[in-house]
Amino acid sequence: xxxxxxxxxxxxxxxxxxxxxxxxxxxxxxxxxxxxxxxxxxxxxxxxxxxxxxxxxxxxxxxxxxxxxxxxxxxxxxxxxxxxxxxxxxxxxxxxxxxxxxxxxxxxxxxxxxxxxxxxxxxxxxxxxxxxxxxxxxxxxxxxxxxxxxxxxxxxxxxxxxxxxxxxxxxxxxxxxxxxxxxxxxxxxxxxxxxxxxxxxxxxxxxxxxxxxxxxxxxxxxxxxxxxxxxxxxxxxxxxxxxxxxxxxxxxxxxxxxxxxxxxxxxxxxxxxxxxxxxxxxxxxxxxxxxxxxxxxxxxxxxxxxxxxxxxxxxxxxxxxxxxxxxxxxxxxxxxxxxxxxxxxxxxxxxxxxxxxxxxxxxxxxxxxxxxxxxxxxxxxxxxxxxxxxxxxxxxxxxxxxxxxxxxxxxxxxxxxxxxxxxxxxxxxxxxxxxxxxxxxxxxxxxxxxxxxxxxxxxxxxxxxxxxxxxxxxxxxxxxxxxxxxxxxxxxxxxxx
Ligand SMILES: NC(=O)C1=CN([C@@H]2O[C@H](COP(=O)(O)OP(=O)(O)OC[C@H]3O[C@@H](n4cnc5c(N)ncnc54)[C@H](O)[C@@H]3O)[C@@H](O)[C@H]2O)[C@@H](O)CC1
Ligand SMILES: Nc1ncnc2c1ncn2[C@@H]1O[C@H](COP(=O)(O)OP(=O)(O)O)[C@@H](O)[C@H]1O
Ligand SMILES: [K+]
Numbered sequence: 001x002x003x004x005x006x007x008x009x010x011x012x013x014x015x016x017x018x019x020x021x022x023x024x025x026x027x028x029x030x031x032x033x034x035x036x037x038x039x040x041x042x043x044x045x046x047x048x049x050x051x052x053x054x055x056x057x058x059x060x061x062x063x064x065x066x067x068x069x070x071x072x073x074x075x076x077x078x079x080x081x082x083x084x085x086x087x088x089x090x091x092x093x094x095x096x097x098x099x100x101x102x103x104x105x106x107x108x109x110x111x112x113x114x115x116x117x118x119x120x121x122x123x124x125x126x127x128x129x130x131x132x133x134x135x136x137x138x139x140x141x142x143x144x145x146x147x148x149x150x151x152x153x154x155x156x157x158x159x160x161x162x163x164x165x166x167x168x169x170x171x172x173x174x175x176x177x178x179x180x181x182x183x184x185x186x187x188x189x190x191x192x193x194x195x196x197x198x199x200x201x202x203x204x205x206x207x208x209x210x211x212x213x214x215x216x217x218x219x220x221x222x223x224x225x226x227x228x229x230x231x232x233x234x235x236x237x238x239x240x241x242x243x244x245x246x247x248x249x250x251x252x253x254x255x256x257x258x259x260x261x262x263x264x265x266x267x268x269x270x271x272x273x274x275x276x277x278x279x280x281x282x283x284x285x286x287x288x289x290x291x292x293x294x295x296x297x298x299x300x301x302x303x304x305x306x307x308x309x310x311x312x313x314x315x316x317x318x319x320x321x322x323x324x325x326x327x328x329x330x331x332x333x334x335x336x337x338x339x340x341x342x343x344x345x346x347x348x349x350x351x352x353x354x355x356x357x358x359x360x361x362x363x364x365x366x367x368x369x370x371x372x373x374x375x376x377x378x379x380x381x382x383x384x385x386x387x388x389x390x391x392x393x394x395x396x397x398x399x400x401x402x403x404x405x406x407x408x409x410x411x412x413x414x415x416x417x418x419x420x421x422x423x424x425x426x427x428x429x430x431x432x433x434x435x436x437x438x439x440x441x442x443x444x445x446x447x448x449x450x451x452x453x454x455x456x457x458x459x460x461x462x463x464x465x466x467x468x469x470x471x472x473x474x475x476x477x478x479x480x481x482x483x484x485x486x487x488x489x490x491x492x493x494x495x496x497x
Contacts, residue, residue, distance in 0.1 A: 001224050002421070003215035004185035006165035007130035013211035014183065024093070026206050027062065030157075030182045031069030031094075033204030037180045038074055038122055038154055045152055046121040050078030055120035055150075056098075057113075057143050059127040059160070060087030066182075067126025067156050068094025075101035082106060084113050086127055086140050108139045114146055123150040125174045129157035130164045130186065135171035144172040155179040158186055159197040165216075166387050167194030167407070175199075183208030187217045190419045191387055192407040217387070218416045225459045226497040230446040232268075241270030242445030245310035246291075246438065247332055248317040249280030250325070256318025256343065256434045261288050262487035263438025264314070267460065268494065269445060275307045276319070298324040304331050312338045314441035316345025317434040329355055336360045338444045340453075341399075342437035346370040353397075361450040362399040365437055371403060387417060400450035402440070402458060404433060410455045418455040422462025424478075426469045431483030436461045439490070463497075464489035 005013075018026055039049050046052040056071045058064035068083060068091055075081040081103035083090070095105060106112060117123055125147065127140050136144055144161050147153050153176045158164045161173025164186040179198040181189060183206045188194035220228075232241055244264050249257025257280035264272050265288060274284050275294040285293055294307050315332045319325045321344050329348045333339055338361040341349060346366045349355045350373035356362060364374075368386075372379040375393055382389045383405065390403040390411035400412045408420040439461055443453035468485040469478045472492065 002185060002190070002219040002221060003212070004187045004190050004217040004219070004419075005212065006187060006216050008165070009213055009216060010130055010183060010186065010208070013208050013213070016211040017208055027065055027069060029206040030066045030204060031073065033182070033206070034066055034070040034124075034154075034156060034180045035073035037178060037202050038070060038124065039077065041152055041154060041178065042074075042079065042122055049074060052079050052121045053119055054079045054081045054122050054124065055116040056081065056083040056124045057127050057147075058083045058085050058087075058090050059140065060089045061128065061131045062091060063129030063131065063156050064126040065091030065094040066129075067124045068098045071103055071124065072097035072101040075103040082116055084108055084116060084143070086143055108143070110139070110142060113143060114149070117146045117150050121151060123147060123153045125153060125155040125160050125176060127160035127174070132158070132160060132164065136161045136173070141172045144174045147174045152177050155198065157181050158188055159194070162188045162194035162197050164188045166385065167191030168385060169193045169197065170384075173197050178202060180204055182206050184212055187387065190217060190219055190407070190421070191409070192405070195407060215416050217419055219419050219421045220455055220459050222463075222497045225456050228448065228452050228456050229494065229497070230443075230448065238270035241268075242312070242442065242447065243271045243273060243310045244269050244312050244314060244441040244445040245273045245275065245307050245332075246314045246441060247275050247328060248314060248319055248434070249276040249284070250318055250320040251277050251279040252320065253318030254280045254283045255431060258283050258287050259431045259434035259483050259487065260314055260317045260438040260441075261291050262484060263435035263490070264442040265290055265438075266487045266490035267439040267442040267457075269442035273307050273310055275303070280318070296328065298327075302331075303328055304335055310337060310445065311447070312340070312441055312444035314340050314342065314437050316342040316348075317437055319344045321347050321351070326352065333358055333362075338362070338450060340365060340437055340440045340444060343370075343433065347373060350374045356397050356399055361444070363402060363440060363444070363450040363454050364393075364397070364399050365402040365404060365433070365440065365454070367404040367433070371401075390417060400454055402454040404436075408458045408462070410451060410458065412451045415451055418451070420455065420458040420462055422459050422466060424462070424465050424469050426478065426481050427462070427465045427486070429480075429482060432461070432465070432486055435483050435487045438487070460490060460493050461486060464493040467492050
């Protein structure tokens with residue numbers, strides 16, 4: 001399990017550790033780790049540290065101090081190091097160390113800074129770290145923009161312009177090839193848009209471990225998912241493995257039904273009971289003879305009884321939002337089984353909030369647009385502040401919220417938010433969400449709680465997508481995928497966890 005923290009949590013842990021150590025110890029540890037990563041990058045790109053050109057972008061706080069001390073170490077190894085001071089002051093000890101090691105210090109001037117950034121083998125972003133607040137001010141903002149023309153950029157602790165606690169980016173921000181972070185991951189290194197500015201993240205141990213509180217955000221790893229995933233025991237049968245009821249599709253949207261059933265079957269469900277109008281039932285029967293189907297014409301007094309016994313439900317993909325769909329949603333959500341509510345199901349719940357007031361576990365899987373309707377908050381605001389809104393939705397609605405998009409988050413009240421680290425932008429194609437809801441339904445029916453089913457489901461979905469993109473390999477050249485390819489890659493994703 002990878003754990004991440006807010007700036008305040010990191011600061012408190014640092015203060016507790018610092019109180020037991022001689023002054024300057026932590027910064028020395030941080031600078032040594034940073035210099036070592038920089039030296040590795042210089043050796044990889046310029047062949048050696050000696051004679052390479054390093055430009056440090058220095059803000060007025062301790063983030064700049066780390067960069068200055070690391071710059072001094074590189075200068076002692078023969079690198080030509082220049083520090084560009086963005087503020088009126090710079091960490092005095094770090095500045096003296098750099099000058100003492102033969103480095104240079106210059107005041108910010110745009111043309112000079114541009115040249116130094118373009119010419120450098122490596123640019124070190126020490127503008128702001130966990131002390132950053134709000135959009136970058138000038139000249140920090142210009143420097144962050146100029147970094148786009150740099151050969152290689154390493155960010156100190158967090159890329160400047162990224163909010164360390166949330167991943168928010170308001171205005172220009174450094175896009176780094178590598179981020180060297182100290183003590184522990186910050187939330188903003190795992191959550192977009194911050195995560196996509198960080199590049200590869202290198203964690204430098206400065207001894208913070210024993211002082212860290214419970215994490216604010218966590219990310220499952222492959223072994224975590226392998227441990228959580230239910231596997232059939234010898235004496236099992238299909239009912240004990242889990243029966244999922246899938247209520248999806250309509251005469252207009254038949255594909256969503258086929259894809260949702262695909263996700264459940266390939267994720268290893270015991271049995272699928274599929275129910276819908278005649279058209280989607282016909283398509284599902286043709287594509288998935290494994291599924292047991294029920295045609296609902298909308299006149300049944302007890303549609304749930306007609307479908308039969310299940311351990312969990314998937315409700316929503318392609319089912320429409322008319323009166324018939326609303327009545328069906330009401331019937332499914334009135335049961336005592338766990339339900340994952342997706343797509344049109346989420347739209348119905350936005351219109352009729354009473355639908356989600358139930359005591360059995362409920363998972364909802366909105367993208368930002370659907371969550372916007374549920375919370376009455378503009379979509380772009382949700383996209384800019386995903387962590388905050390996923391948490392708020394979980395608290396206000398009393399459900400497990402899986403917020404989809406570039407980064408997928410799973411929020412439940414009083415639990416750390418789980419951020420998914422698998423996946424690929426190739427997933428942004430119609431129907432992949434339907435596969436995801438089928439996977440989560442399968443895991444719920446096998447008995448996983450909503451929080452685990454949603455986060456393991458997102459992990460497997462992203463991993464299957466990556467395998468499909470790479471043609472079955474773990475890495476390598478990439479090619480486009482369609483939603484069904486994601487479902488087909490699920491067994492391999494589970495085999496190789
Ligand atoms: N506290 C500790 O024990 C350690 C701290 N370390 C480093 O110290 C950093 C935190 O240092 P600080 O608390 O001094 O804070 P920072 O250096 O991250 O930033 C604070 C400075 O940036 C300016 N600033 C803030 N927001 C800005 C904006 N939007 N635009 C322009 N300027 C802005 C502030 O005026 C202040 O001068 C960490 O990120 C890490 O790099 C490391 O040395 C490890 C140990
Ligand atoms: N830029 C992206 N990077 C990674 N994953 C993405 C990106 N955009 C979308 N996704 C993922 O693709 C899936 C799309 O689901 P959804 O929006 O419900 O599509 P549909 O309704 O067509 O099935 C989600 O799992 C989402 O997290
Ligand atoms: K930084």
